[in-house]
Amino acid sequence: MSASRHWSGDPATILRVGGGFRLSDVDPGSTPGFEGGKADGAAALAARVPELAELQERLFARSRMGDDTRRVLLVLQAMDTAGKGGIVKHVVGAVDPQGVALTAFKAPTEEERAHDFLWRIARRVPGPGLIGVFDRSHYEDVLIGRVRGLAPEAEIERRYGAINEFEAGLVAEGVTIVKAMLRISKDEQKSRLAERLDRPDKHWKYNPADVDERSLWDDYDAAYQTVFERTSTEVAPWHVVPADRKWYARLAVQDLLLGALESLDLAWPSADFDVEHERARLAAS
Amino acid sequence: MSASRHWSGDPATILRVGGGFRLSDVDPGSTPGFEGGKADGAAALAARVPELAELQERLFARSRMGDDTRRVLLVLQAMDTAGKGGIVKHVVGAVDPQGVALTAFKAPTEEERAHDFLWRIARRVPGPGLIGVFDRSHYEDVLIGRVRGLAPEAEIERRYGAINEFEAGLVAEGVTIVKAMLRISKDEQKSRLAERLDRPDKHWKYNPADVDERSLWDDYDAAYQTVFERTSTEVAPWHVVPADRKWYARLAVQDLLLGALESLDLAWPSADFDVEHERARLAAS
Numbered sequence: 001m002s003a004s005r006h007w008s009g010d011p012a013t014i015l016r017v018g019g020g021f022r023l024s025d026v027d028p029g030s031t032p033g034f035e036g037g038k039a040d041g042a043a044a045l046a047a048r049v050p051e052l053a054e055l056q057e058r059l060f061a062r063s064r065m066g067d068d069t070r071r072v073l074l075v076l077q078a079m080d081t082a083g084k085g086g087i088v089k090h091v092v093g094a095v096d097p098q099g100v101a102l103t104a105f106k107a108p109t110e111e112e113r114a115h116d117f118l119w120r121i122a123r124r125v126p127g128p129g130l131i132g133v134f135d136r137s138h139y140e141d142v143l144i145g146r147v148r149g150l151a152p153e154a155e156i157e158r159r160y161g162a163i164n165e166f167e168a169g170l171v172a173e174g175v176t177i178v179k180a181m182l183r184i185s186k187d188e189q190k191s192r193l194a195e196r197l198d199r200p201d202k203h204w205k206y207n208p209a210d211v212d213e214r215s216l217w218d219d220y221d222a223a224y225q226t227v228f229e230r231t232s233t234e235v236a237p238w239h240v241v242p243a244d245r246k247w248y249a250r251l252a253v254q255d256l257l258l259g260a261l262e263s264l265d266l267a268w269p270s271a272d273f274d275v276e277h278e279r280a281r282l283a284a285s
Numbered sequence: 286m287s288a289s290r291h292w293s294g295d296p297a298t299i300l301r302v303g304g305g306f307r308l309s310d311v312d313p314g315s316t317p318g319f320e321g322g323k324a325d326g327a328a329a330l331a332a333r334v335p336e337l338a339e340l341q342e343r344l345f346a347r348s349r350m351g352d353d354t355r356r357v358l359l360v361l362q363a364m365d366t367a368g369k370g371g372i373v374k375h376v377v378g379a380v381d382p383q384g385v386a387l388t389a390f391k392a393p394t395e396e397e398r399a400h401d402f403l404w405r406i407a408r409r410v411p412g413p414g415l416i417g418v419f420d421r422s423h424y425e426d427v428l429i430g431r432v433r434g435l436a437p438e439a440e441i442e443r444r445y446g447a448i449n450e451f452e453a454g455l456v457a458e459g460v461t462i463v464k465a466m467l468r469i470s471k472d473e474q475k476s477r478l479a480e481r482l483d484r485p486d487k488h489w490k491y492n493p494a495d496v497d498e499r500s501l502w503d504d505y506d507a508a509y510q511t512v513f514e515r516t517s518t519e520v521a522p523w524h525v526v527p528a529d530r531k532w533y534a535r536l537a538v539q540d541l542l543l544g545a546l547e548s549l550d551l552a553w554p555s556a557d558f559d560v561e562h563e564r565a566r567l568a569a570s
Contacts, residue, residue, distance in 0.1 A: 201346075204346035204349050206563065211567055
């Protein structure tokens with residue numbers, strides 16, 4: 001639920017993948033629900049940082065004193081250059097790093113490939129009180145996995161159900177899952193890759209393999225469409241966030257995260273000691 | 286090396302533990318080398334965030350493209366309430382979380398206790414390109430370990446040398462180690478603990494055991510003094526940072542971190558691909 005006057009609706013509702021969703025209907029350059037421009041967006045993002053930081057601290061506090069084991073898991077998926085890193089830096093980076101557990105999943109190692117695809121994922125589920133962030137995730141195993149044929153067809157098919165069961169289990173144990181796919185256009189990606197080539201301080205972010213993946217853009221779109229149809233569940237829905245405008249994507253994901261934290265109703269935990277008694281002990285120390 | 290006009294000297298030199306150092310000579314309320322007040326300190330801290338963020342990104346970039354495996358490890362030690370958490374939040378938290386590996390060491394688990402005291406430490410040494418932060422560290426094993434007699438005297442004695450060898454090994458493999466002890470006064474700690482008792486939103490940070498440790502303040506001082514005498518080495522010196530003024534401690538640690546990064550001479554890495562060729566491929570994609 002958004003508090004900003006610029007929002008005409010709740011991004012969690014507007015961007016949510018429901019029945020009949022078509023990825024091709026999403027305009028990557030649009031700013032659904034936000035009636036302002038870049039400067040308004042940047043101001044709105046900054047304005048809500050204190051709220052996000054306090055909710056994160058409350059979540060953390062409740063895990064440290066008391067027995068609240070709940071946590072939040074933000075799953076970010078996107079084509080290269082879509083801005084996952086910027087969201088980690090500018091949205092997640094605004095809260096206390098002690099309360100964040102970030103995992104950037106790369107191509108699986110040999111050890112990881114010897115296990116079920118969810119093995120390495122389960123090991124990185126955030127602990128009580130934390131905001132976990134997956135920069136890429138188990139969804140790679142039905143995205144690049146499907147497009148590049150990294151596993152047999154039947155295994156890929158099996159995974160959608162396995163993912164839903166896995167996520168339902170997380171939700172049941174107190175993980176609030178926020179799944180966001182950042183949607184950029186193929187043209188915008190080209191321009192962002194070109195910028196990486198033009199700037200020596202961005203060369204390190206450029207990977208020639210990214211151009212190879214561009215030739216499979218439509219296949220990735222189809223794989224994402226299937227992901228949305230099969231894994232946008234009631235307990236862990238997907239959100240598709242138009243991301244050609246970085247400021248909008250950041251703001252929208254911040255709002256999704258705020259909504260998830262607000263839904264947890266996070267009062268400060270009660271003291272598990274006698275405050276007056278401790279005052280006396282401290283005074284005498 | 287500080288760039289701020291408020292510094293009259295380099296904190297890395299001024300705060301460094303050298304021969305003849307006495308912990309009791311450090312005034313926790315002082316601001317060595319800084320000729321300004323709280324507002325100047327806050328401004329100086331903010332002013333150098335872009336520099337710190339860029340150096341962190343350069344360090345990270347060089348590990349991703351090219352073969353630079355160097356990293357930085359910030360080791361923070363202090364009595365409770367001295368402000369380690371604030372430094373993580375306000376100094377380290379200002380850089381991209383993707384480039385930071387933070388570990389808060391708690392009392393060792395049963396599994397950890399079954400191994401040598403450095404076992405769990407070695408597993409958390411930051412990987413190439415990262416800034417690692419140890420919130421508490423292997424030094425606990427010669428601090429609370431000594432004060433509370435958690436290991437035989439001979440074992441505690443053995444550890445100083447083991448630590449020096451361990452750290453020399455890290456330095457040899459490319460880890461720049463920054464060791465900072467935040468020094469608060471016993472009175473300041475009392476007032477910070479009292480504040481935690483007074484504010485319901487701070488109760489979760491209060492631990493009755495902290496008052497027990499206060500009664501051992503002098504023993505901890507003696508244990509720290511021994512740590513400084515035995516483990517402030519040429520390759521990994523200690524710095525003692527007066528911390529009754531939080532703004533000063535943050536600024537000083539930021540400066541130590543900046544100095545460490547500057548010493549690495551971090552040019553942006555060169556492209557490991559043919560830029561013109563990639564431009565053509567991208568244009569055709």
